[in-house]
Amino acid sequence: MIAAVRDSWYMAGRHLRNLMRQPVYIALTLFQPILYLVVFSQLFKRIAQIPGFTSTSYLVFLTPGIIILNALFGTAWSGMSMIEDVDRGVIDRFLQTPVKRVSLIAGRLTQMGVTLLIQSLILVGLALLMGAHFNGGVPGILLLFLSSVMLALPFAALSNGISLMSRQQETVMAAVNFIFLPLMFLSTVFMAPNLVPGWIRAISRYNPVNWAVEAGRAAVGPNPNWAIIGSRLLLLAGLSVLCILFATRAFKTYQRSV
Amino acid sequence: MAPGTGERKEPAVVAQGLKKKYKGDVVALDGLDLEVAAGMRYGLVGPNGAGKTTTVKIMTTLTRADEGLALVSGIDVKADPDRVRKAIGVVDQRSTVDLTATARENLNLQGRVYGLKGGELKSRVSELLEQFGLTKDADRLVKGYSGGMTRRLDVALGLVHRPRVLFLDEPSTGLDPEARHALWEEIERLAGGQGMTILFTTHYLEEAERYGELVSIIDNGKVVATGTPEELKSGLRGDALLVELAGAADTEGVNRALSGIEGVSDVVLEDSRLRARAEVGARAVPRVLSELESAGILVDSVTVSRPSLDDAYLLYTGRRFAEVDRAGEEAAATTAAGGRRAKKEGGEAG
Numbered sequence: 109m110i111a112a113v114r115d116s117w118y119m120a121g122r123h124l125r126n127l128m129r130q131p132v133y134i135a136l137t138l139f140q141p142i143l144y145l146v147v148f149s150q151l152f153k154r155i156a157q158i159p160g161f162t163s164t165s166y167l168v169f170l171t172p173g174i175i176i177l178n179a180l181f182g183t184a185w186s187g188m189s190m191i192e193d194v195d196r197g198v199i200d201r202f203l204q205t206p207v208k209r210v211s212l213i214a215g216r217l218t219q220m221g222v223t224l225l226i227q228s229l230i231l232v233g234l235a236l237l238m239g240a241h242f243n244g245g246v247p248g249i250l251l252l253f254l255s256s257v258m259l260a261l262p263f264a265a266l267s268n269g270i271s272l273m274s275r276q277q278e279t280v281m282a283a284v285n286f287i288f289l290p291l292m293f294l295s296t297v298f299m300a301p302n303l304v305p306g307w308i309r310a311i312s313r314y315n316p317v318n319w320a321v322e323a324g325r326a327a328v329g330p331n332p333n334w335a336i337i338g339s340r341l342l343l344l345a346g347l348s349v350l351c352i353l354f355a356t357r358a359f360k361t362y363q364r365s366v
Numbered sequence: 367m368a369p370g371t372g373e374r375k376e377p378a379v380v381a382q383g384l385k386k387k388y389k390g391d392v393v394a395l396d397g398l399d400l401e402v403a404a405g406m407r408y409g410l411v412g413p414n415g416a417g418k419t420t421t422v423k424i425m426t427t428l429t430r431a432d433e434g435l436a437l438v439s440g441i442d443v444k445a446d447p448d449r450v451r452k453a454i455g456v457v458d459q460r461s462t463v464d465l466t467a468t469a470r471e472n473l474n475l476q477g478r479v480y481g482l483k484g485g486e487l488k489s490r491v492s493e494l495l496e497q498f499g500l501t502k503d504a505d506r507l508v509k510g511y512s513g514g515m516t517r518r519l520d521v522a523l524g525l526v527h528r529p530r531v532l533f534l535d536e537p538s539t540g541l542d543p544e545a546r547h548a549l550w551e552e553i554e555r556l557a558g559g560q561g562m563t564i565l566f567t568t569h570y571l572e573e574a575e576r577y578g579e580l581v582s583i584i585d586n587g588k589v590v591a592t593g594t595p596e597e598l599k600s601g602l603r604g605d606a607l608l609v610e611l612a613g614a615a616d617t618e619g620v621n622r623a624l625s626g627i628e629g630v631s632d633v634v635l636e637d638s639r640l641r642a643r644a645e646v647g648a649r650a651v652p653r654v655l656s657e658l659e660s661a662g663i664l665v666d667s668v669t670v671s672r673p674s675l676d677d678a679y680l681l682y683t684g685r686r687f688a689e690v691d692r693a694g695e696e697a698a699a700t701t702a703a704g705g706r707r708a709k710k711e712g713g714e715a716g
Contacts, residue, residue, distance in 0.1 A: 118478045126466050197462030201523070204426045206451040207479045365389070366429050 112208040119207075119215025123189075127219050134226050137185065141178040141231060145171065148298065149238065155299070162300040163329075168242065171235040172252050172324040173297035175228050179256035180263060180291065180317055182227070184284040186220050187267030191277055194362075199272075203363065213268050213355045220264050221257045228253050243330035251327035251337065258344040259320035262351035269355035272362045291317045319343050376440050378404040378531045378563035379425060384434035386420055386587075394420040395431065396587035402565055402580075404439075404530075407557065409578025410567040411675070413691035417587040418567035419459060422535045425565070426456045439530055452480065455529030459536035459567075461516045462523075463508050469495060469519050470504045473526060480527035494522040498552065514545040521549065525556060532557065534566035538573060550577050569691055571675040581675070583682050585690075591682040598678040604629070605647030606671050609640040609654065612664035623661035627653045636686075644670070 127133065149167040156166040163169035193199045202212060232242075232249055242248055271280050294311045295318040301309055312318040323340035326333045379402035386395040395417045402408045410418045423429045424436055427447040436443045439453045463472050473491040482490060495501045498518040508516060517540070524532060534553070538546035554577070557564050568574050574581045575595040582592040591598055607630070617635045624633055629645035630653075644650035647670035658665055679687040 115479065118475060122464070122467065122471075122475055125471070129466065196465065197458055197460055198464055200428055200458060201456070201462040201476075202479070204428055204451060204454070204456045205476070205479045206448050363429055366423065 112210050112214075115208045115211035116214035116218070119211045120218035121215075123215050123219035124222060127223060133185075134223055137182050138178070138227055138230060140181065141174050141227075142234065144177065145174045145231060145234060146238070148174075152298070158303065160300070160302055162302065165240065167235060167238055167240045168328075169300070169325070170298070171232065171240055171242075172255075172328055173295075173321050175231050175252060175256050176259055176317060176320045176324055177292060177297060178227055178231060179224050179260040179320070180288055182220060182224060183260050183263040183267050184280065184288070186216050186264040187271035187280045187284075188277060189216060190268045190271040191275060191280070194272070194275055199362075200366065203359065209359045210352065210356045212359070213265055213352055216268060217261055217264055217352075220260055224257055224260055225253055228256055242328040244328040244332060248328040248332065251332075252324035255320045255324035255327065255337075255341065255344070258323075258341055258348065259316060261348040262316065262344065265348065265351035265355040269351070269358035272355070272358040275362075275365075291315055294318075295321060297321055316344060316347055376404065377401045377437075378406070378439055379408075379565055380435070380437040381421065381425070382435040384421065384424060384431045384436060386417075386424065386429075386431050393587055395424075395434075397434070398584070398588055400582060400589060402563060404563050405561045407554075407564045407577060407579045408566070409574035409581045410565065410584055411569065411571060411574035411578075411581055411679075412567075412584035413569055413687060416584040418569075418584055419535055420587075421584075422456075422533050422565070422567060426454055426533050427451055452527070453530045455524035455527065455532045457520050457524040457532070457534045457537055459539050461520050463516055463519050465509045466507065468505050468507055469500050469511075469522075472508065472519060472523060476523045477526045482527065490526065494525060497556065498522045513540055514549075517541060517545070517549060518552070521553065528560060529562065531563045531565065534564060536567055536569070538568070538570070546573070571679065571687060575675045583679055585683045591678070595675060598675060598682075599673045604643055604645040604673075606673050606677050607640075607642045607644050607647060607650065607654065608669040608671070609642070609658070610666040610668075611638040611640060611658075612666050614638050615640075615663050619661055620658075620663065623657045623663065624654060627657060630654065638666075647671075 149170050152170075153166050155161060156164060156169070161169075190199070199212065203209075232252075244251070267280060267284065270283050274280060274283075294308055295315050296304060296309075296312055297317070301312070304312070319340040323337045323344075326336045379400060381398055381400040384395045384398040385393075387393050398417060398421060400410075400421070410421065412418055420429070424431045425438055425443060427443050427450055430444060438450045441449045441453065443450045463469075464475075467475075470491060473494060474487065477487045477490060492501075495504045498521065500515065500519060500522070503511065503515065508519065511519070517537075521534075521537065524534075532553075537553070538549060541549060550573075553564065556562070566577070578595065580592065581595055581598060582589045583598070584590070614637055615635065620635050620640060621633055624630055624642065627650065630642050630650050632641075632643040634641045642654070644654075651668055651670065655665060655668065676687050679685075683690070
C-alpha cells in the first residue's frame with residue numbers, strides 16, 4: 109500500500125512535469141465547453157422563465173453541468189497518453205520493474221485532476237464574467253470542482269483500461285463516443301429534472317454524469333442539500349474504485365498479448 | 367552439448383521446455399532450453415522470428431510462457447515476478463526512453479522505482495550520465511538526442527539499480543558499426559567489474575561471435591546448438607569454399623562434377639554461387655577447378671575461408687542465415703501482432 113502511494117507520487121511527478129512543459133493541452137480541450145457555456149447560455153436563456161424551472165438564471169444552472177461535461181470529455185485524452193506510452197515502449201519498461209501497476213494509472217489520474225482544476229477555474233471565471241452569481245460561494249465552487257474530479261476518475265481509469273486492452277486510438281475514440289454522448293444527453297445537464305421526460309429522468313438516476321451534476325449543482329446553489337451531495341460523491345467514489353481496479357487488471361490482458 | 371566451463375555458482379538464467387503460442391496459433395517457442403552461468407556473457411543468435419525476443423520477454427516477466435520453467439537467479443519468474451524484477455535490468459530492442467523528459471529525469475524516475483533515493487540516487491545518476499557520455503546533455507529533452515545517445519541512455523536505464531542479470535534484446539539495432547562497438551565496450555567495461563551476467567540477443571552473427579562467451583543458436587523456437595563460437599564452428603570439418611561461377615549452372619551438373627573429389631562435401635548451389643566444404647581447402651581448389659572446367663562450367667573466382675558462425679548456422683539448421691532472416695522479417699511484418707509491432711517496423715524504416 110505504501111509502495112503503491114509512493115510509486116504513484118513518482119509517476120504523478122512525471123506526468124505533471126509533462127503538463128508544465130506543454131500547458132497548451134490545458135487550453136486545447138477547453139474550446140468545446142467554452143462554446144457550450146457561451147452559446148447555450150444565450151440560446152436557451154428563456155428556459156429559466158419556464159414555470160417550474162429550478163433556477164432563476166439558465167447560466168447559473170448550466171455552469172455546473174458544463175464543468176462536469178468538461179471533466180467527462182477530458183478523460184478520453186488520458187487513454188490516448190497511455191497508448192502513446194505503450195507505443196513508445198515506456199509501459200513495457202515500467203512493467204519490467206517492480207513498480208506498482210496501479211501507480212501507472214494513478215499518475216495519469218493525478219495529472220488529469222490538476223488539468224481539470226485549472227480548466228474548471230477558467231470556466232467558472234468565464235461564467236462570473238458573464239454575470240453568474242453562485243450562492244454557494246467559494247466552498248460551493250470547490251465542492252463542484254471536487255464533483256468534476258470524482259466523475260473524471262472512473263472515466264479516465266476506464267479510458268486507460270480500454271486503451272491498454274485495445275492499444276488503438278480509433279477503438280478508444282469509438283468507445284468514448286459510444287458511451288459519452290448518451291451519458292451527456294440522458295442527464296439533467298441542460299434541463300431541470302422536473303422538466304425532462306419521465307424516461308430520461310428514470311435513466312439519469314443511474315447515470316454517473318448525472319450524479320456529478322446533481323452534487324455540483326447542489327453545492328453551488330442556495331441551501332445545499334448535503335444528503336444529495338454526500339450520496340452522489342459516495343457513489344462516484346465507489347465507481348472510481350471499481351474502474352481503477354479494472355484498469356490495473358487491464359495490464360494483465362495487455363501482457364498476455366505482448 | 368553444454369561446454370565444460372566448470373561453473374560453481376547457481377546459474378543466472380535457466381529455461382526448461384519453454385513453450386509459447388501467440389494468437390492465431392503462431393508458435394513462438396517450442397520447448398526452449400537454456401542455462402546461463404552467473405557472470406557470463408551469453409548470446410542468443412537467430413533470425414527474426416526465431417523466438418529470441420519472446421524468450422527475453424518471458425525471462426523479464428513481461429509475458430508468460432504457456433509451459434515450461436523459467437528461473438532468474440534461482441527465482442521462478444511465474445511464482446515471484448517482483449523479486450525477479452529487482453534482480454534484472456532490461457534493454458529492449460527498441461528505445462523505451464521517455465522522449466518528453468530529460469536524460470536525468472528518465473534516470474531519476476527509473477532509480478526511484480527501484481527504491482533509490484536522495485544522495486545515493488543523485489550520485490548513481492551522475493555516475494551513469496558520466497559513464498555514457500551524456501553529462502553535457504543530461505538536462506536536455508531526449509527528443510533532441512541522436513540515435514546513439516538515446517541508445518546509450520536506454521542501456522543506462524537498464525543499469526540504474528546495478529542488476530545481477532542484464533538482458534539486452536538486440537542492443538545494437540539501428541546503430542552503425544562504430545556506435546555498436548562503442549556501446550559494447552561500455553557494456554563490457556561495466557559488466558566486467560561487477561560480475562554481472564549478460565544475456566543478449568542478436569541477429570548479427572558477427573556480434574554473437576565477437577561478444578558472446580557462449581552462444582546458442584535459436585531456430586523455430588528451440589535451441590539447436592550451444593557452445594563457444596569456436597566450438598560451434600569446430601563442428602564444421604575443414605574449410606568453406608566459395609566458388610563464383612561465370613554464369614548460372616544447374617545443380618545436377620555441379621554435383622556430378624564434384625562428386626568424385628575426396629574431402630569435398632556439402633555442395634550447395636545458389637544461382638551462380640557454389641558453396642562447399644573441404645577438409646583441406648588449399649588442396650581441394652585445383653581439383654575443384656579442373657573438374658568444373660572439364661564439365662564445361664566456367665569459374666570467375668574461388669575463395670577459401672575458415673568456417674564462420676554463418677556456416678555453423680547452416681550446419682545446425684540446414685538453412686542459410688541471411689535468407690531465413692529476410693523471410694522472418696517479412697513474416698513478422700505481415701503477421702504483426704497488434705498495432706505496436708507494425709508501428710515499430712514502420713518507424714525503423716523511416
